[in-house]
Amino acid sequence: MTAPVLSVRNLQVEFETRRGTLRAIDGVSYDIAKGEVLGVVGESGAGKSVTGLAVIGLIDRPGRISGGEILLSGLRIDNLPPEEMRKVRGKRIGMIFQDPLTSLNPLYRVGDQIIETIKTHTNLTDQQARKRAIDLLAEVGISAPEKRIDGYPHEFSGGMRQRVVIALALCAEPELIIADEPTTALDVSVQAQIISLIKRLGRDHGTAVMLVTHDMGVIAETCDRVAVMYAGRVAEIGPVQEVIKNPLHPYAKGLMGAIPTLAGEDKRLVQIPGSMPRLSAIPPGCSFNPRCSAVFDRCRIDRPEPLRQGTQAVACHLYDRATETAA
Amino acid sequence: MLAFTLRRAIQAIGVMIAVGIIAFAMFRFAGDPVSQLVAIDASSAERAQIRQSLGLDDPFIVQFGRYLFDAAQFKFGVSYQFRQPVSDLLKERMPATLELAVCATILALFFGIIMGVFSALRRDSLMAKLFQMVSLIGISLPTFLIGILLIYLFSVTLGWLPSFGRGDVVKLGWWSTGLLTLSGWKALIMPSITLGLFQMTLIMRLVRAEMLEVLRTDYIRFARARGLTTRAIHFGHALRNTLVPVITVVGLQFGSVIAFSIITEQVFQWPGMGLLFVQAVQNVDIPIMAAYLIMVSLIFVTINLVVDILYTVVDPRLRATISRPA
Numbered sequence: 001m002t003a004p005v006l007s008v009r010n011l012q013v014e015f016e017t018r019r020g021t022l023r024a025i026d027g028v029s030y031d032i033a034k035g036e037v038l039g040v041v042g043e044s045g046a047g048k049s050v051t052g053l054a055v056i057g058l059i060d061r062p063g064r065i066s067g068g069e070i071l072l073s074g075l076r077i078d079n080l081p082p083e084e085m086r087k088v089r090g091k092r093i094g095m096i097f098q099d100p101l102t103s104l105n106p107l108y109r110v111g112d113q114i115i116e117t118i119k120t121h122t123n124l125t126d127q128q129a130r131k132r133a134i135d136l137l138a139e140v141g142i143s144a145p146e147k148r149i150d151g152y153p154h155e156f157s158g159g160m161r162q163r164v165v166i167a168l169a170l171c172a173e174p175e176l177i178i179a180d181e182p183t184t185a186l187d188v189s190v191q192a193q194i195i196s197l198i199k200r201l202g203r204d205h206g207t208a209v210m211l212v213t214h215d216m217g218v219i220a221e222t223c224d225r226v227a228v229m230y231a232g233r234v235a236e237i238g239p240v241q242e243v244i245k246n247p248l249h250p251y252a253k254g255l256m257g258a259i260p261t262l263a264g265e266d267k268r269l270v271q272i273p274g275s276m277p278r279l280s281a282i283p284p285g286c287s288f289n290p291r292c293s294a295v296f297d298r299c300r301i302d303r304p305e306p307l308r309q310g311t312q313a314v315a316c317h318l319y320d321r322a323t324e325t326a327a
Numbered sequence: 328m329l330a331f332t333l334r335r336a337i338q339a340i341g342v343m344i345a346v347g348i349i350a351f352a353m354f355r356f357a358g359d360p361v362s363q364l365v366a367i368d369a370s371s372a373e374r375a376q377i378r379q380s381l382g383l384d385d386p387f388i389v390q391f392g393r394y395l396f397d398a399a400q401f402k403f404g405v406s407y408q409f410r411q412p413v414s415d416l417l418k419e420r421m422p423a424t425l426e427l428a429v430c431a432t433i434l435a436l437f438f439g440i441i442m443g444v445f446s447a448l449r450r451d452s453l454m455a456k457l458f459q460m461v462s463l464i465g466i467s468l469p470t471f472l473i474g475i476l477l478i479y480l481f482s483v484t485l486g487w488l489p490s491f492g493r494g495d496v497v498k499l500g501w502w503s504t505g506l507l508t509l510s511g512w513k514a515l516i517m518p519s520i521t522l523g524l525f526q527m528t529l530i531m532r533l534v535r536a537e538m539l540e541v542l543r544t545d546y547i548r549f550a551r552a553r554g555l556t557t558r559a560i561h562f563g564h565a566l567r568n569t570l571v572p573v574i575t576v577v578g579l580q581f582g583s584v585i586a587f588s589i590i591t592e593q594v595f596q597w598p599g600m601g602l603l604f605v606q607a608v609q610n611v612d613i614p615i616m617a618a619y620l621i622m623v624s625l626i627f628v629t630i631n632l633v634v635d636i637l638y639t640v641v642d643p644r645l646r647a648t649i650s651r652p653a
Contacts, residue, residue: 056552090554097552102545105564106644116563117553152643168553 003074004031005175005208006055011078012067013047013054013232015279022279024050024063026232029306032176037202037209039223039240041216041255043276047232048212052178054078055210056093057085073175091121094169096198098181100162104153110137110164111149114171121172136167140197159190166197173205180212195222216259220244228252231276231287238312248314250292286317294318328639328646335635339628344395346624350617351394355387403618408610413618416603421622422502423493424592424599428584430515431523436577439527443534447542448561458531465528470587474521474594481517489514491596522591526580533576537569544568570641578634582627 013025025047032038040048053059055070057077070078077088089095097103105113114133118124124132130149137145140163153161162182169177179198183191199222202209211223219226219240227237228249236249247253257270274291277283283290289299298317306313307320361374361383378384382393397403403413442462446455482490494510496503505511541547542565550560589601596602600619607615639646 058548058551086551086554086556088554089552095549095552097545097549099545103549105546105550105568107567107642108564109643116555116559120553120555120559154644165549168549171553 003071004033005036005073006032006210007071007074008051008055008068009071010068011051011054011065011070013050013059013063014066016062016064019280023066023282024232024279025054027068028229028232028234029068030227030234030237032208032210034175034208035203035206036225037199037211037223039219039226040210040212040229041214041219041226042229043214045276045279046229048214048229049180051229052095052180052210052212055176056089056095056178058089058095087121090117090169090174091172092174092176094171094174094177096162096165096169096177096179096182099185100158100165101185103165104161106153109150109152110156111151114149114164114168117168117171132171133167136170137164139201140164140167140170141193142167158186159193162186162190162194163197166194166201170201170205174207176208176210177202178210178212181214182211183213183215183218191218198222216244216255228255231282232279233287233315234306234313235288235316236312236314237306238310238314242310242312248309248312248319249288249316250294250318251288252314286315331639332632332636335632339632342628343621343624346621347395347398348391350398350620351391353613353617353620354394398618398621403621404614406607406615407612408606409612413614416615417600417618417622418501419503420598420600420603422504423597424585424588424601426505427515427518427522427591427597427599428581428588430519431584431588432526432577432581434519435523435526435530435580439530440534440573442527443531444538444561444566446531447535447538450539462528462531465524466532468524470521470525470590471594473524474517474591477517477521478594488517490517493598518591518595518597521594522584522588526577526584529580530573530577533573534569537572538565541565541568567641571638574634574637574641578630578637579627582623582630585626586623 008028008030011025011028012023015022015024028047028051030038040051042048050059050063054065057080059065065078068078069076072088072092077085080088104110108116111130111133114136115126115129118129118132119126122129134145134149137149142148142160142163148156153164156164166182177198182198183194186194195218198209198211201207211218213219223240225238226240226243228235228243228247228251230251236243236247236252243252244256247256251272254270254272258272260269272291277287277290283300284303285301286292286295286299286304289295292299296317302317304315304317304320306315309319361378361381365374365377375384382390385393401414401417403417405411406413406416409416442458446458449455478490481488489510492514493505494512494514495508496505496511497507498504505515547560547565550564555564585600587601588597588599589604591597592599592601593605600622603615604619606612607619
């Protein structure tokens, strides 16, 4: 078996603050294979975006990667010197941010921004780079690209700008694309287009995609596998159908129960009581224990590690054999 | 774009007419000019004769019309104290002031932007902190004090630079320039520093604040995610975005530099318009004061116009709003 495109091993990210060190990511591990789309879901502040930023090496002071390792196609990238990491960014890992309205520099033509990126990572001449930029714009579904290439960002609509952003992320044919809430700022109708575009591009180029979102609909539609994050840890990870139909972790169960359906069942949506703990006040043991309906003594002392359950992996003592035999 | 420029130009003319009214009002309300012109023992017949020859007995509106018409052709009457046309006096003095102001502004821009960018990018370095401290001095010390300190250090103690005047000047047509002689350059150094220091610190602080702001934006983060070089991000993407407010401030400040060069010119006895103005105030030489007012306003208005047009060069979004007026 070839090495996965992205392999995150026991990643820890910490932020130094005046009131002490906050651990935003605490022991996160996952793999993404070639051509696979991994969804990362969770509440705000669960560490979804920070994971993405850590992979592309854009964690800024006072944050830092304090443990674990990140491997890109088998090569360790979390400890590369800044200049080497810069060459990885944009060339081997592309990133798409949430708000296409602010992702593009308003003072430069979109073509110039694309050409600049292409020329940074390849040896193409100006003309070749321009040609490639036009091809990219056409590929992400912008009509009349040879004309639009000379437009400024403010001349594009939100959805069109996100297409430009995607084109920018694709410039150098990266192995991995990190899409951080790529559709959150867009209209619903445009969301579907952008999602299917990302999906198609990932399939056509064999690119691995890490899709960070809190929209379970998007996850269900797009992803092959999904990781549910809670308070800086992966609560559950597995094939998307399994996790949605048969969630194991109590938090994942709650999350899936909170999705409204159009099936017409006249039931109240299930809420998870309480809210996610602040990073400065994560409880000992399982960080979900104060909100968990199935909590028992061990949850308050021992931190659960991910355990394999069929195709899924879940970090919950309910699925630990030791617990079962003890009970 | 053309319509926009034209609209702004018409507004500028409106402003100039308003300034003309104020300048003209100075003649009417700052005492009787005739008493300045004639001897104390002049007879009332003599006074009436002068009054008539200068057109001072015409109706207000006629006098005002005449004044505007003349002022539009840069004819500002005759100075009371020098008995020379004011326009000749201004022509003689303007090059000195403009050379000083331009030199001070270039100095301020050059060092202000470099120091601003540096202290934004290396926020925690010792150098950046030093710049911040120097800028505090530049902002809080009054201009004349800096001038006097410089004179004390470089003219009195070290004897390197002249303490007053323009040095040797060369005539290019009616424009006298000090930029073609060594002594002219030497004489220019200290006044330029004195005049430009405040602007420099202002620009430095502005660039620093704007740059820090821009570096936090999403498009800079996205530029980093695209793997662009730090150089391209800082100087291509970030700096250009900081320039819009800098252009505004520098433009407006250039007007102030000219208008407030009065103090610097006084300290260094720089033979410019400011010095002329101070002499005019001391001698109630209203034609010069009025002409100075109009010239400074004209410079301000022109700069504002240029700044408005420059915006559109830097920021394409404004081009769109201008060509499609809402």
